[in-house]
Amino acid sequence: MRHFSDPAQGRHAPLRELHNGEWMDYAESPARFEAILQALGPGEPARDFGLDPILAVHDPAYLAFLREAHALWRAAGRTGDALGYVFPVVARRPLDLERIDARMGAYSMDVSTPVAAGTWAAAYGGAQSALSAMDAVLGGDASAFALCRPPGHHCGADYMGGYCYLNNAAIAARAAQARGISRVAILDVDYHHGNGTQDIFYEDGDVLFASIHAHPKNDFPFYWGHADERGAGPGEGKTLNLPLPQGTDWTAYAPALDTALDAVRAHGADLLVVSFGADTFVGDPISHFKLTREDYAAMGARIAALGLPSVVVMEGGYAVDALGANVAAFLGGWD
Amino acid sequence: MRHFSDPAQGRHAPLRELHNGEWMDYAESPARFEAILQALGPGEPARDFGLDPILAVHDPAYLAFLREAHALWRAAGRTGDALGYVFPVVARRPLDLERIDARMGAYSMDVSTPVAAGTWAAAYGGAQSALSAMDAVLGGDASAFALCRPPGHHCGADYMGGYCYLNNAAIAARAAQARGISRVAILDVDYHHGNGTQDIFYEDGDVLFASIHAHPKNDFPFYWGHADERGAGPGEGKTLNLPLPQGTDWTAYAPALDTALDAVRAHGADLLVVSFGADTFVGDPISHFKLTREDYAAMGARIAALGLPSVVVMEGGYAVDALGANVAAFLGGWD
Ligand SMILES: [Zn+2]
Numbered sequence: 066m067r068h069f070s071d072p073a074q075g076r077h078a079p080l081r082e083l084h085n086g087e088w089m090d091y092a093e094s095p096a097r098f099e100a101i102l103q104a105l106g107p108g109e110p111a112r113d114f115g116l117d118p119i120l121a122v123h124d125p126a127y128l129a130f131l132r133e134a135h136a137l138w139r140a141a142g143r144t145g146d147a148l149g150y151v152f153p154v155v156a157r158r159p160l161d162l163e164r165i166d167a168r169m170g171a172y173s174m175d176v177s178t179p180v181a182a183g184t185w186a187a188a189y190g191g192a193q194s195a196l197s198a199m200d201a202v203l204g205g206d207a208s209a210f211a212l213c214r215p216p217g218h219h220c221g222a223d224y225m226g227g228y229c230y231l232n233n234a235a236i237a238a239r240a241a242q243a244r245g246i247s248r249v250a251i252l253d254v255d256y257h258h259g260n261g262t263q264d265i266f267y268e269d270g271d272v273l274f275a276s277i278h279a280h281p282k283n284d285f286p287f288y289w290g291h292a293d294e295r296g297a298g299p300g301e302g303k304t305l306n307l308p309l310p311q312g313t314d315w316t317a318y319a320p321a322l323d324t325a326l327d328a329v330r331a332h333g334a335d336l337l338v339v340s341f342g343a344d345t346f347v348g349d350p351i352s353h354f355k356l357t358r359e360d361y362a363a364m365g366a367r368i369a370a371l372g373l374p375s376v377v378v379m380e381g382g383y384a385v386d387a388l389g390a391n392v393a394a395f396l397g398g399w400d
Numbered sequence: 401m402r403h404f405s406d407p408a409q410g411r412h413a414p415l416r417e418l419h420n421g422e423w424m425d426y427a428e429s430p431a432r433f434e435a436i437l438q439a440l441g442p443g444e445p446a447r448d449f450g451l452d453p454i455l456a457v458h459d460p461a462y463l464a465f466l467r468e469a470h471a472l473w474r475a476a477g478r479t480g481d482a483l484g485y486v487f488p489v490v491a492r493r494p495l496d497l498e499r500i501d502a503r504m505g506a507y508s509m510d511v512s513t514p515v516a517a518g519t520w521a522a523a524y525g526g527a528q529s530a531l532s533a534m535d536a537v538l539g540g541d542a543s544a545f546a547l548c549r550p551p552g553h554h555c556g557a558d559y560m561g562g563y564c565y566l567n568n569a570a571i572a573a574r575a576a577q578a579r580g581i582s583r584v585a586i587l588d589v590d591y592h593h594g595n596g597t598q599d600i601f602y603e604d605g606d607v608l609f610a611s612i613h614a615h616p617k618n619d620f621p622f623y624w625g626h627a628d629e630r631g632a633g634p635g636e637g638k639t640l641n642l643p644l645p646q647g648t649d650w651t652a653y654a655p656a657l658d659t660a661l662d663a664v665r666a667h668g669a670d671l672l673v674v675s676f677g678a679d680t681f682v683g684d685p686i687s688h689f690k691l692t693r694e695d696y697a698a699m700g701a702r703i704a705a706l707g708l709p710s711v712v713v714m715e716g717g718y719a720v721d722a723l724g725a726n727v728a729a730f731l732g733g734w735d
C-alpha cells in the first residue's frame with residue numbers, strides 16, 4: 066500500500082496539555098510521526114491540492130484564524146502555545162471577537178489542543194496527505210495510507226479539539242464526492258469517538274459515519290459518541306455509534322466491528338475512509354482497550370474484505386515504541 | 401441599609417485559575433469577603449431558606465453535582481481543585497456521564513471556576529444571603545444588601561463559570577416572584593456581562609435584564625453580552641446589553657446607566673435587583689474601566705432615585721484594598 070506524508074507534519078510540537086486538572090506533556094508528539102515513518106519507510110511526499118478541498122469541510126473564518134492564531138498569541142505578549150480558557154457552551158454563533166483568548170475559545174472544545182508555531186503547516190500537510198492518498202485510490206489503487214499527524218477526527222467544521230485541527234478523514238471523503246463518488250462510508254476505529262467527523266456529516270445522507278470507541282461517559286470527548294446519536298434530517302440513521310466499555314479486548318471488539326461493517330455494506334458505499342487509531346492498543350498510555358498487534362492484522366483484513374476502495378487515515382495512538390509496528394500490522398490486512 | 405452574609409462564604413478558597421494560557425492565583429479570594437465585612441460591619445447572619453428557592457433557578461442535577469464535585473474529584477485520586485478541560489460546545493444535553501472530568505466540563509463554561517472543598521457551603525451561604533436580603537425588602541425595607549461571595553451572575557441554570565456557582569441575583573428575583581411580585585428588573589453593573597443571569601431570564605417577559613459591561617469582544621465572558629442579544633420569545637426585548645469599551649470612565653458610563661434606568665422604568669418593574677461589581681473601579685487588577693469611589697456614590701444615588709424596593713447583590717471587584725470602601729460608597733447612594 067502506498068503511503069503519503071509531508072515533512073511539516075513532524076514540526077508541530079506543543080509543549081503541554083491540560084488533562085485531569087494538571088498540565089501534562091503533550092501526548093500527541095512528533096515522535097509518533099517519526100515512528101510510523103520508520104516502520105513503513107519514507108513513502109511518497111504529499112502533493113499540494115491547495116486550500117479548496119479543505120474549504121469543502123471547514124469554515125473559512127476558522128481556517129483564517131487557525132493559520133494566524135499562534136502569531137496573534139505571541140503578538141498579544143503571550144508565551145508558549147495558544148490555548149483557550151473560556152468556551153461558548155451556550156448558543157455558539159459567529160461573533161466579532163478581538164482578544165486572542167476569546168477567539169481561541171470560540172474555535173475550541175478543550176484545553177488539550179494548543180496552537181504552536183508549526184501547527185498550521187503540520188495540519189495543512191496532513192490534510193494534503195489525506196488528499197494525496199485519496200487521489201491514489203481514485204486513480205485506481207485499491208487502498209492508500211495517509212500518515213496524518215496531527216490527527217483529525219475530533220475537530221469539526223469550525224472547532225479544534227482532541228489534538229485535531231483539520232479533519233483529514235472528512236476532507237478526503239469530500240474530495241471523493243467532488244470527483245463523483247457520492248456514497249462514502251467513514252469507519253472510525255480510533256479508541257476515541259470521532260466527534261468532529263460525526264458533526265460534519267450529521268445531516269448528510271450520503272456519508273455513513275460508523276464509529277467504535279470507548280464509551281464517552283468515561284472517555285474523551287465525553288459529550289459526543291453516545292449510542293443514541295444517530296444522525297439527523299437526511300442523515301438520520303447514517304451515524305452509527307458503538308461505544309464499548311474500558312477493558313474491551315478483541316473478543317468483544319470483533320462483533321462491534323462486524324456490526325459496523327454490516328452498516329457500511331447496507332449503506333451501499335462505493336468508497337471507504339478508515340480513521341485508524343492505534344490507541345486501542347493494550348499498551349497505550351492514555352487509553353483502556355486491550356487490542357494486540359495480531360488483532361490489528363485481523364481488523365485490517367476484515368475491513369479489507371469489504372472489497373471497497375479504501376483510504377486509511379491516521380488518527381491517534383500514543384504507545385510510540387509500538388506504534389509503527391501496529392500501523393504496519395493494520396495496513397498489512399490489505400495485502 | 402441592612403446587610404446579610406454567612407461565615408461559610410469566607411471558606412471557599414480555590415488555589416488557582418487558568419487565565420490567558422497560564423495558571424494565576426485565584427482572583428476571587430476570601431479576602432474580598434473579609435474586606436467588605438470590615439467596611440460595612442458584621443451585619444446580620446443569613447437565614448436558611450433551604451434548597452427550594454435555589455431549585456427555582458437551578459437544575460437539580462447540576463445542584464447535586466456541585467454539592468459532591470469536590471469529593472468526587474478527590475475520590476478519583478485527583479489533588480487540588482476540580483476543573484474541567486473539555487466542554488460541550490456543540491448541542492449540550494443531559495447525559496449520563498461517569499468520569500469526574502466529564503461531569504465538571506459538562507457543568508462548566510471555563511477553566512477559571514474550580515470547585516474546592518468549601519465551594520458548595522460558600523455558594524449556598526451566598527444564595528441564602530441573597531434570599532435574606534430579599535426577605536428584608538419584601539418585609540418592608542426600602543433596600544438591603546447581600547454580601548454574596550462567591551459571586552453569581554456568570555452561572556446559568558446548569559453551568560458554573562466566571563467564579564460563579566449559584567446565581568444569587570436570579571435566586572433573589574425568583575423568590576420575589578414566588579411572593580407575588582411579578583415584574584422584576586435586574587440591573588447588572590459589574591464590569592463583566594452577567595451571562596448566566598441573561599440565560600436564565602432570556603425568554604422571560606416578566607424579568608428585565610439590563611447590563612452595562614465591558615465589550616465582550618475583549619472581555620470575559622466573550623460569547624455573551626453582545627448588543628444584539630435582546631431576549632427571545634416572550635422575553636424578546638427584555639434583555640438589554642450595553643457594552644462599553646475598555647477605558648470607559650464616568651462620563652461615558654453615566655449615559656449608559658441612564659439608558660438602563662429608562663428601561664427599568666419602561667418595564668414597569670415593582671422591584672429591582674442590582675448585581676453590583678466593583679470591578680469597574682479604576683484600580684481593579686483584572687478590569688479596564690475607570691470609575692472612582694465618588695462615581696460609585698453617584699451611581700448608587702442614581703439607581704436609588706428609581707424609588708424601587710431594591711436588593712443589591714455583590715458580584716465582582718478585585719482591588720481588595722479598595723473594595724470595602726467602594727461597596728460602602730455605592731450602598732450610600734440609598735441613604
Ligand atoms: Zn484517539
Ligand SMILES: [Zn+2]
Pocket residue numbers: 590591592677679715716717
Ligand atoms: Zn466582574
